[in-house]
Structures are given as structure tokens and as C-alpha cells.
Amino acid sequence: MRRLNPVRNRKQALRVVKELDAFPKVPESYKETSASGGGLSIVTFIIIIILIISEVRYYASTSLKFDCEVDGQYDQKMQINIDMVVAMRCDLIGADVLDVTGQDARYFGKLNEEDTYFELTNKQRFFFNSKKDVNKYLREEYHAIHELLWLTGNVNLVGEVPHRDVPPVGQPDACRLYGSLHVNKVAGNFHITAGKSVPVIPSGHAHLALLIHESEYNFSHRINHFSFGEPVTGIISPLDGEELITHNNYHMFQYFVKIVPTEVKTYAADVDTFQYAVTERNRSINHSEGSHGVAGIFVKYDLSSLKIRVREVHKPYWMFLVRMCGIIGGIFSVSGMLHGVIGLLVDVVCCRYKVGKYKPKSESPAPVQPPTQSYDLSSSHQLPDLSNIPNVSTAPLPDSTPLTPLLQQQQQQPYSDSSIPNSYIPDQGAG
Structure with a gap:
């Protein structure tokens, strides 16, 4: 068996590779700029x-990438974050939660109460109106709120209500309720009404409002913040900046809230929170006209069985x-x-x-004619025209005559000054 020459095989392989070259180089002389x-x-x-x-x-x-799945965390607790002001003194109202399980409201926690003033200063009013305008824009004009709020590097559009820069006059006429409640992950009812709540056997509770005069009822309120789940920086909840004023003592405000569990995993946060949509209704209580009910503020919420997963991803x-x-x-x-x-x-x-x-590109340039006169580089004078000298032949040479012997013969043949006319002899002293 013959052994193949490795050098020859290598050359053939290189030849095949060269034939497959898709980037042939063009010589510089063929390029035109x-x-x-x-x-x-x-x-x-x-x-x-x-x-x-x-x-x-x-x-x-x-x-952001969104996925929907069935919420499997059925035994999870839900946190309600509240910060609102009611135009009644703290000793006249009570706030608690009642859900479908009938569990005692005292196990859900208790909100902090702070006596305050319902009227805002100019600085506080400007802050609250700014929050209201931003929330109104996001709710009515810019529906893709997630693109603005959940991305990494977002800014907190709102903050805490500034403190009063002007000392108040008179006694406090409102109550600020703030804090968090941890409730069961089922439908429920958060409400604020007249009188403190007391437990009722076998379940539930009641509000004692027998000693409160009708003129002291005023459920005008201002919501600074109302959300579910862990607070996420930058998110403005639908009820943030809500303010409702009533001139009727017996008035019922109702908020119907639909909550959607949401898992947010971004480069800035990894939390389990809740989104919600809300519908608001309010009416005056007048039993003689058939408008029955209890004066107060009621937030009735229910949860969705689907869960939204929000993830922040880079494009491929x-x-x-x-x-x-x-x-x-x-x-x-x-x-x-x-x-x-x-x-x-x-x-x-x-x-x-x-x-x-x-000018066409195919037009060739005119040939360059050789000079008919020669010059002496050692002198500034022009040499004479040798065509009239008899010893020098000026007849054209045939194409077959070699030039080298003729040049050598011309160089060996001496020139005589006597054979050149005097008119062609340059003046030696002119230099």
C-alpha cells in the first residue's frame, strides 16, 4: 500500500480551502476612489x-415578563397597610376587620390612633394634591403602570406627608389611623364606624355608639395610603390620594376591592405583594326615605384565585x-x-x-513625446541642434536595428569644432 505524501495532501487541502474563499482580495491597482x-x-x-x-x-x-398561575399559597396571611384621616375624634370611632371565618378581630392586630387636624396646611395640601394628580393620571391615562413602577431604578413618586409648618389653632378635630393588620387570606370587611368595638358571643363584634350625638358624626376622610401585602417602593395604590367630603352626618362610604396576589421578582425587589382594583359607592342614610344602613367607611375585599408573576428580564x-x-x-x-x-x-x-x-473612462491618455533637444546639466546654456551636422545621421532607424551599437558608435565618434558652424558654437566666456 502506498503511503500518501503529507506535504502533498496539505497543499491540496489548502487549495480546496482557497477555492472556498468568500472574501477574495482585490488588488489596490484595480480600486477606484x-x-x-x-x-x-x-x-x-x-x-x-x-x-x-x-x-x-x-x-x-x-x-417585565408576566405569567399567570393558580395561587397555591392558601394558608398565607395577608397584610393590610393603612394610613388615613377621618374627620372625627379618635374616642368616637373604631376600626377593625371582620372576615368570612368569623375570627375575633382582636387577633388581626390593632391600628395606631393619633389626634390630628383635618384641614391641611398649604405645604401638606400641595403634597396631597400632587399624589392625587399622579394617581389620577396613572389610573386614567397611563394604564401600563408596571412599566413605570416596577422596573429597577424607579423613583418613589410619593413619600410621607410633611409635618405642619404652622402651629394649629384649637382642639384636634380628626383622627389619624395608621399601621398594618395581618388577616386571613379570605374575603373580609375592613370598616370604620362610630363607637368602639366589643366582642359578641358566639362570634363577631358590635360598635357601641349610643352615647354619640348625631352632630358629632362626620365620616369625611382622606386616604394617604391603602395597600395589601408588603409595601413596594414606587407603587401607588388606587386608593392613595383619595379624599371624600360629606356635609351629611349620616353617610356611608363603600369601597369594593378585588385583590390579585402578585409575586414581584426584579433586580431591586423580591416580594410577594397584592394588586387590587376598586369601585367606590357612597350614599346618605335616611331611614324615612328607604336608604338604610350604618354610617361609616367600609372596605369590602375579595381575593382572586389566580396569581400574577412579574419578572424583570434582559433581552437575549x-x-x-x-x-x-x-x-x-x-x-x-x-x-x-x-x-x-x-x-x-x-x-x-x-x-x-x-x-x-x-470624458469616457475608456479614453486612453495621449502618448508623451520625447524632447527634441537635449540640455547640458553642467551648464546653463542651451546646446545646439545637432540635426544640421553632416556627420550625424538623423534618418529614422528601422525597427530591427539594435540601438546599443548605434549609441556606442555615436559615443566613439569624435566631434570637431571645425565641422560645426561658428554660429552654433556657444560663447565660452558667457558663463
């Missing part, structure tokens, strides 16, 4: 740089590479075609309408 092509190249590079910068910024940002980097290749290659191809079309139009216009001086 122009000012229009250079200008178009500069514009092309500028466009490519701008698009690359925009693509880098686009793929460096993050987006392979898409970035594909788009980069498409941008660079596409712009170069389009600019090349554009340059060719413009050059074709210019040539057609110049030929058809004879605009400018048109």
Missing part, C-alpha cells in the same frame, strides 16, 4: 454609529448580535446601491444633456 464615494462613506459610518448606540441602550435596559444577547449584523451589512449594501444609482444618473444626464465636460 472618488470624492462622492468618500462623502457617502462618512455619512454611512455616522448612521451606523448612531444606530449602534441606540441598540446598545435598548438591549442594556430591562423589560443573540438578538443584539443579529441586529448588529443586520444594521452594519444592510447600511453598507444600501449605501453602495445608492452610490451606484446616483453615479448612473449623473452619467446619463451628462451624456444626454451634455452637462459639464464628460
